[in-house]
Amino acid sequence: MVEAKPGKKSDRVTIREVAEDAGVSVAAVSKVLREAYGVSESLRNKVRASMDKLNYRPLASARGMRGQTYTLGLILPDIRNPFFADILAGVNSALERTQYQLMMGTSHSHGPAEEAMIEAMIDRQMDGIILIGTTKYVDRLGHLARQKPLVAIGHHAKSNTDFDTVNNDDQLGARLVVKHLLANGFRNIAMLSLATTTSTILAERELGYRREMIEQGVGENINIVRSPQTLREVQIAARRLLGGPDRPEALFCWTDFIALEVISVATELGLSIPGDLAIVGYDNTMYCDFAQNALTSVDQSGELLGLQSARLLIERVRGRGEAEHFVVTPRVVARNSSKRRAV
Amino acid sequence: MVEAKPGKKSDRVTIREVAEDAGVSVAAVSKVLREAYGVSESLRNKVRASMDKLNYRPLASARGMRGQTYTLGLILPDIRNPFFADILAGVNSALERTQYQLMMGTSHSHGPAEEAMIEAMIDRQMDGIILIGTTKYVDRLGHLARQKPLVAIGHHAKSNTDFDTVNNDDQLGARLVVKHLLANGFRNIAMLSLATTTSTILAERELGYRREMIEQGVGENINIVRSPQTLREVQIAARRLLGGPDRPEALFCWTDFIALEVISVATELGLSIPGDLAIVGYDNTMYCDFAQNALTSVDQSGELLGLQSARLLIERVRGRGEAEHFVVTPRVVARNSSKRRAV
DNA sequence: CTGAAAGCGCTTACAG
């Protein structure tokens, strides 16, 4: 009488049982599983039939002990930013017909969690990692990439050869915003950026803003305010900027999420948008379309970025060695928040 | 001359190297790692020193072959819903000082992805799984829970003995909304619910709405509209409901996310809130506080739910057998969107 | 308290 152990995986079908059922060797089953070369049609069919019949599913960790786990990791810096949902949609659609599964982790901005998350994913044998909006870990990214396929979204490193990058042209995006606002009659344009010393995309956006302001002859109005991401800090920064006497005519915010908070502060201060203040965001997330926001924003095709990053990562996992750097061209999507004022 | 293989993990320190360095057996190192009984102070110290010195990190998949992977899975139905960020914050804080790492997966509403995600997590040896807002898979949940520790958030199953549940009292939440709206002078209250046949939390909220409407003597105004989650479908449903001649005075939406879309539609229709229409959401997410939304909502303490679910899951992983069902009491957070109209 | 050996479920050379 065989008593099932109270253990949790007692009912799991193994490759050995499939092999027995199909009357072949364990190695043969493994080959069919990996779609490896040198398996006859008939053997493959027998094995497939047994796998289906027994409802076999390979154990990823066991596979990972020698080969791949068929698991890709995605690290998000902040799950609250709705832009990441767009990226994720793209990643998911790229993975749809593949064997790969996506596992996500978040790195809280406070603490050393980003590094910890990367290590956790390496320890869990992810075949490759997609990193979004790298910040602190930047310097060690090359070292990491040499031991694990890596794609960075939202981190400019064109000259790097160890990992791929996927970006929109952030400098251009910021330039387009300045152009758009000037075209609509706003000349005193400030920028609300992120307090960071390591984000290359913010550096690019600030650079684009500066350059375009200067080239358009409104360089004397350049004003970059930097704030951390927390709700409280953004509100404080926005109140200070908008409550004072030298309030700008327009404010370019580095991401929609923050722009929505600015709209809130402006509304509370009794400012009308765009009458008293024009606001532009970045990422063109779904909230921009809501009538109560009607937020002009820069579309950087988040879904495409996600799609492309997953494709590149799989290529890397399969052996590609040279780095690729994918860049998409952004465009301004104009809405009410930056409309030309009635004269 | 030993040449490092081009393989990716050549630099990984193993338990064997730690054992050699410390001058003990591999089994001893394993025991220290697991903080198992029967290890002398001095042996432990030696091993710990070697682990630090060599910068040893255990490979989760190897551990999982016999024991635990120290990885917990969290399955989200829709990453766009900001409520899940609150839950996640709670889960993360519960895991902070533990050995466990969280890996998240999303199940797209379209397709059989929810089931696929659960299987993917089982195949990846998660020690336990937190499931948010279960829908289709409900009937097989018991079977699943018998092979893997499981906690469900947002799924009522008090009589179930195989897994834990973590919820707010959804029926009460809906009742409180009706009470609040009536107290503010709104009598013709409709409800915008989710098109689902399996969600128990929606069933509870609908029940609470119905019962309270009847008990308060406005049963003749009961009107439940059900819509899928997609932006398009919600807009269509909202336009039909709000554009018609028999527009309700107030609309209770099943989640904030949907309520924000309704605010958008109402705004586009030229309706003022709450002048022409009061709106109430559920979950009290951060967007409610934005002045342009000022959305009254039901707070179900998402962070607490997340915290509690992680704690319960770890207890289960450690062997607890009986089911626990945690319920938190919701409360209405009143904002401008449901303010009493000026007479 | 400590360690040698078997084994978890796969993949990978290597023979045949």
Next chain:
DNA sequence: CTGAAAGCGCTTACAG
């Protein structure tokens, strides 16, 4: 084309 055997890095009884 097919399979027997070794091995991935851990944990788990089991001896000592």
